[in-house]
Amino acid sequence: MNRYPLWKYAILVVAVIVGFIYTLPNFFGEAPAVQVSSGKATVRVDDGVAERVRQALAQAGVPADFVQLDGHSVRARFADTDTQIRARDVIDRALNPDPTDRSYVVALNLVSRSPQWLTSIHALPMYLGLDLRGGVHFLMQVDMEAALTRRAEVYAGDARTLLRDRNIRHAGINRQGQQIELRFRDAATLQQARQVLAEQLADMDWTESADGAELRLTGTLKPEAARRIQDQALKQNITTLHNRVNELGTSEPVIQQQGLDRVVVQLPGVQDTARAKDIIGRTATLEVRLVDDSAEAMAALAGSGPVPFGTERYVERGGAPLIVKRQVILTGENLIDAQAGFDEQQQPAVHLTLDAKGARIFRDVTRENVGRRMAILLFEKGKGEVVTAPVIRTEIGGGRVQISGRMTTQEANDVALLLRAGSLAAPMEIIEERTIGPALGAENIVKGFNSVVWGFVAIMVFMVVYYMLFGVFSSLALAVNLLLLIALLSMLQATLTLPGIAAIALTLGMAIDANVLINERVREELRNGASPQAAIHAGYERAWATILDSNVTTLIAGVALLAFGSGPVRGFAVVHCLGILTSMFSAVLFSRGLVNLWYGRRKKLKSVSIGQVWIPGGETAPKA
Numbered sequence: 001m002n003r004y005p006l007w008k009y010a011i012l013v014v015a016v017i018v019g020f021i022y023t024l025p026n027f028f029g030e031a032p033a034v035q036v037s038s039g040k041a042t043v044r045v046d047d048g049v050a051e052r053v054r055q056a057l058a059q060a061g062v063p064a065d066f067v068q069l070d071g072h073s074v075r076a077r078f079a080d081t082d083t084q085i086r087a088r089d090v091i092d093r094a095l096n097p098d099p100t101d102r103s104y105v106v107a108l109n110l111v112s113r114s115p116q117w118l119t120s121i122h123a124l125p126m127y128l129g130l131d132l133r134g135g136v137h138f139l140m141q142v143d144m145e146a147a148l149t150r151r152a153e154v155y156a157g158d159a160r161t162l163l164r165d166r167n168i169r170h171a172g173i174n175r176q177g178q179q180i181e182l183r184f185r186d187a188a189t190l191q192q193a194r195q196v197l198a199e200q201l202a203d204m205d206w207t208e209s210a211d212g213a214e215l216r217l218t219g220t221l222k223p224e225a226a227r228r229i230q231d232q233a234l235k236q237n238i239t240t241l242h243n244r245v246n247e248l249g250t251s252e253p254v255i256q257q258q259g260l261d262r263v264v265v266q267l268p269g270v271q272d273t274a275r276a277k278d279i280i281g282r283t284a285t286l287e288v289r290l291v292d293d294s295a296e297a298m299a300a301l302a303g304s305g306p307v308p309f310g311t312e313r314y315v316e317r318g319g320a321p322l323i324v325k326r327q328v329i330l331t332g333e334n335l336i337d338a339q340a341g342f343d344e345q346q347q348p349a350v351h352l353t354l355d356a357k358g359a360r361i362f363r364d365v366t367r368e369n370v371g372r373r374m375a376i377l378l379f380e381k382g383k384g385e386v387v388t389a390p391v392i393r394t395e396i397g398g399g400r401v402q403i404s405g406r407m408t409t410q411e412a413n414d415v416a417l418l419l420r421a422g423s424l425a426a427p428m429e430i431i432e433e434r435t436i437g438p439a440l441g442a443e444n445i446v447k448g449f450n451s452v453v454w455g456f457v458a459i460m461v462f463m464v465v466y467y468m469l470f471g472v473f474s475s476l477a478l479a480v481n482l483l484l485l486i487a488l489l490s491m492l493q494a495t496l497t498l499p500g501i502a503a504i505a506l507t508l509g510m511a512i513d514a515n516v517l518i519n520e521r522v523r524e525e526l527r528n529g530a531s532p533q534a535a536i537h538a539g540y541e542r543a544w545a546t547i548l549d550s551n552v553t554t555l556i557a558g559v560a561l562l563a564f565g566s567g568p569v570r571g572f573a574v575v576h577c578l579g580i581l582t583s584m585f586s587a588v589l590f591s592r593g594l595v596n597l598w599y600g601r602r603k604k605l606k607s608v609s610i611g612q613v614w615i616p617g618g619e620t621a622p623k624a
Contacts, residue, residue: 032081036106057090130436
């Protein structure tokens with residue numbers, strides 16, 4: 001009746017072992033480290049950079065616990081802060097030989113002290129949120145109206161070019177907010193223009209109206225097109241912010257969408273708010289120029305002559321120098337979109353979309369310079385780098401440009417991202433700003449930890465006193481619940497915040513409620529005269545429906561918080577929902593396993609240790 005098969009015990013043991021392993025990294029603390037990230041939009045951090053860091057440390061005799069590539073940065077861990085500072089100087093000199101032109105950001109950081117064998121199985125500690133680690137928080141408002149107005153301005157220029165190319169005469173084109181108004185003198189011309197514009201500018205809805213003797217054609221962005229433009233603007237701004245905060249050397253920056261038009265930027269460990277605001281708000285620009293392939297330019301590249309007049313020297317992504325003419329053909333203002341794809345030979349390529357002005361200029365320039373190279377440069381903080389320099393194969397018209405040749409799929413995606421994210425797609429302003437000191441963060445950790453520990457101890461004491469041995473089983477199940485919850489948060493690499501700690505404390509109280517229901521149900525069966533084995537079986541079976549109902553309704557509320565909440569509310573909801581799932585496992589399955597293990601094999605069980613069982617009439621059943 002009260003026996004588990006061996007496979008159920010195996011599942012419980014495996015769950016506890018896995019939970020213990022993935023909880024373990026959170027108790028090792030943090031060690032000083034050096035983090036290397038890209039300092040320029042055209043510089044990538046890969047295994048080659050990690051190997052250069054290893055070689056530099058080995059040559060300088062600086063011991064490192066490990067050096068590894070972690071996402072888009074390289075991290076090296078050290079035994080103490082003195083070694084960390086020495087290592088930073090060594091790595092900085094090795095990667096940035098020219099202090100005035102830094103390709104990499106070398107920053108001090110902290111990483112987990114957990115052993116490599118734990119890291120190798122991806123057993124990593126939870127991230128600490130801003131309120132626990134300290135740092136700066138910005139809430140930024142994206143000007144969506146400006147994004148739509150900018151796109152309407154582009155479409156107005158496109159409409160003007162299209163009508164001029166088709167020799168369709170109009171009485172004027174102007175933009176009113178996010179609408180484009182075209183005036184005509186006769187209906188036939190209006191219909192001809194409407195047909196052309198409807199074909200070429202599919203994102204616009206065109207309506208006709210009359211203004212006295214003049215006919216008017218008004219173009220308005222379609223709702224789905226407006227939503228797409230706003231979504232693209234928000235994503236491009238988030239990508240651009242990610243590229244920019246790398247310079248701060250932040251361990252785990254949080255840059256995420258909040259609502260329809262806001263972005264939250266959290267930079268743990270950063271205390272210099274002014275520098276953070278400067279980097280987040282900086283601008284980047286794109287320029288298209290022709291490459292100088294004259295004999296004088298080749299001599300300058302070889303080092304046997306000066307840079308020719310009217311040209312400048314830049315560096316390509318691979319590090320090779322390039323002589324580029326000063327004359328700017330196009331700027332990033334003419335670029336509408338950039339997407340990675342494939343060319344006719346199914347080789348990776350980048351597809352660019354230009355506005356009407358840019359398309360006309362690009363067509364003329366490419367027609368006159370077939371066979372020459374064209375450089376696309378990205379400028380940040382006054383310094384430019386060549387993102388790519390393809391050869392012009394033929395005249396390119398229609399505003400659709402393809403860049404291909406000697407690129408991998410990843411490089412094509414990178415180039416497209418750089419071209420899209422060179423500057424913000426829509427203006428942003430900081431509407432909320434907070435700074436949390438590291439001392440306050442450490443104090444929050446201590447207080448949060450103490451609240452969970454003392455809450456657990458208080459629950460355990462009550463359960464043991466009131467339910468005796470069944471209280472011990474309940475307390476062990478509660479401990480397993482806490483273990484599994486922390487393991488899940490660590491496996492998901494969730495960010496722990498103060499609301500998250502509050503959710504853990506709340507989960508403890510809610511989880512023990514299931515065991516209280518079970519224990520009281522067992523007591524009720526004993527009062528009704530059931531045998532101890534039958535009371536245990538009936539108690540768990542009949543309490544299950546109540547436990548399931550209460551947890552499902554609570555889970556619905558948690559999912560609602562997760563779906564509609566943001567920021568701290570969302571962090572609370574994540575821990576809350578996971579805690580409900582782990583509590584159902586531990587309170588029902590694990591505690592039942594302990595009870596079955598202790599009492600299940602006793603054939604002639606006369607009593608159970610579940611505290612005082614009051615029988616109607618004033619009598620009491622024995623405690624044990």
